[in-house]
Amino acid sequence: MRLLVAGTLCAAVFLYGSAAHATVKKRVDCKVDKCVALTFDDGPSVHTGRLLDLLEKHGARATFFVTGQNTRGNHRLLRRMVQEGHEIGTHTQNHPDLTRLSATRVKKELHGPIPDIEAAGARVTLARPPYGATNAKVRGVMREMGLVQVLWDVDPQDWLVRDARRVAGRILKQTGRGEVVLAHDIHKTTVDAMPKVIKALQKRGYRLVTVSELRGLVPPLPAPES
Ligand code: NI
Numbered sequence: 001m002r003l004l005v006a007g008t009l010c011a012a013v014f015l016y017g018s019a020a021h022a023t024v025k026k027r028v029d030c031k032v033d034k035c036v037a038l039t040f041d042d043g044p045s046v047h048t049g050r051l052l053d054l055l056e057k058h059g060a061r062a063t064f065f066v067t068g069q070n071t072r073g074n075h076r077l078l079r080r081m082v083q084e085g086h087e088i089g090t091h092t093q094n095h096p097d098l099t100r101l102s103a104t105r106v107k108k109e110l111h112g113p114i115p116d117i118e119a120a121g122a123r124v125t126l127a128r129p130p131y132g133a134t135n136a137k138v139r140g141v142m143r144e145m146g147l148v149q150v151l152w153d154v155d156p157q158d159w160l161v162r163d164a165r166r167v168a169g170r171i172l173k174q175t176g177r178g179e180v181v182l183a184h185d186i187h188k189t190t191v192d193a194m195p196k197v198i199k200a201l202q203k204r205g206y207r208l209v210t211v212s213e214l215r216g217l218v219p220p221l222p223a224p225e226s
Contacts, residue, residue: 027220028207034177036206037214038197039152040185041065041091041128044077047191052080054191058198059224060208061085064185065128065150068093068112078120085224087210088117089126089150098129098138106141126150126211150211152182159184164192171197180211 028035040051043066055062064081066088071078081088092098093112101109114124127147129138134149142149156170167183167190175181183190201208212218 026223028209028213028223029220030178030207030209030214030216033207034205035209035214036175036177036201037180037209037211038062038183038194039065039128039150039180039211040183040190042067042070042095043185044070044074045186047188048074048077048185049080051185051191051194052077052084052086054194054198055086055208056084058195058202058208060198060202061087061210061213061221061224062208063087063089063126063150063211065089065091065126066113066117067091067095068116069095070186071113071116075116075120078116078122082120082122085210085221087126087212088120088122088124089128089211090114090117090124090147091128092130095130097131097133099133099135103137103141106138107145110141110145110147125217148215148217150180153179154181156181156183158187158190158193162187162189164189164196167193168196168200172200175201177206178214180214 040062043064064086090110090113092109094109096109098106098109110127117124125148127142128150132151139149154171154174156167158167161167171181185191213221
């Protein structure tokens, strides 16, 4: 929240002080702008740093649904995600099918990576159930924990295809305005597909934003530098 307030103040100073500068960053408002949310599950991994470099280079934001198994020892990557404006949600500790667990264990699984994410400076408000497997019990636990469930609109099956060109082709063929794209930053081929995906979506006029920005869960943020 502090960052948002600082950003607002900055923008206000720019507006007030230097209309001639034209350096005021346009704010992304997905009610007005064409937005897409790229999401990356199951990491962080050895490929995540390269993905963050790409996102930064192209002025794109993304959402990471991390597992507790992989947040351990990856504090620098988590911190970088937060600092560079990305969003992080829980994808459980051990990636189980939550529908098969008791409510107590569902809660424990969802909580898994949250301390590591919070240690990186972010508050966790989003959850993605592994395999998209969910039911009333799972949703109830999420609600109780203050988590919003996020599934997806576009699934390129990048975990199966493992071919960067085909992954990019599937995403670009299927993705439309306001949609959430599922991908996995644990696969090299998926990260290899991203330069093409990001450039093509931006060329079509899409702003690549976080899920909370897409859904209007946070106030509009300044467009990332591109
Ligand atoms: Ni997963």
